[in-house]
Amino acid sequence: MPKTKRKRASPRIEGADDVAFVLDDFFPHIINRITSRIRTDFEAEAKRYGIVIERWRVMVCLYTRGPQRITTLAELTSIELPTMSYLLQRMARDKLITREIASGDGRITVINLTKHGLAVTEQILPKVRRYEEIAFQGLRPSEVRTLKDQLKAVLRIFDELHRSHRQPTKRAARAGAARRT
Numbered sequence: 615m616p617k618t619k620r621k622r623a624s625p626r627i628e629g630a631d632d633v634a635f636v637l638d639d640f641f642p643h644i645i646n647r648i649t650s651r652i653r654t655d656f657e658a659e660a661k662r663y664g665i666v667i668e669r670w671r672v673m674v675c676l677y678t679r680g681p682q683r684i685t686t687l688a689e690l691t692s693i694e695l696p697t698m699s700y701l702l703q704r705m706a707r708d709k710l711i712t713r714e715i716a717s718g719d720g721r722i723t724v725i726n727l728t729k730h731g732l733a734v735t736e737q738i739l740p741k742v743r744r745y746e747e748i749a750f751q752g753l754r755p756s757e758v759r760t761l762k763d764q765l766k767a768v769l770r771i772f773d774e775l776h777r778s779h780r781q782p783t784k785r786a787a788r789a790g791a792a793r794r795t
Contacts, residue, residue: 659741673735681726
């Protein structure tokens, strides 16, 4: 009798609630794969300008939102504060940004794009927009809007979750206050 090829079953892991886990349907996995592909293509393009993805995230944030505090930039770009500090030093050295002390509070540093940083951002922006056009090929504008709104809703949920994990519990706050008195 001839051997027949068996179709390979999709990988499934049974969970405690007996719902199958399928990696290719796992939201974080899908987002990561999309991001990785865009990042690889974008970095090849941006390298011509001496820009890596982290620099771009800072530059486009400053371009669209104006001058920002370092901590705000770190939050908006999802770049850890120590990495952000090092990145900003290099960007200042390359004359892409300026660092200024905030008026009224000498403890706060405000970051802004230089004219050179603005020019580089404006040169790269059309190329970045092209990635978005490619990503949404075949979708109607209303579908694109719905998808973006839904992704932003997911992001708000995770932002709130992140903030709640960073805030001390009432008990920890009382204990900390007791130690300070």
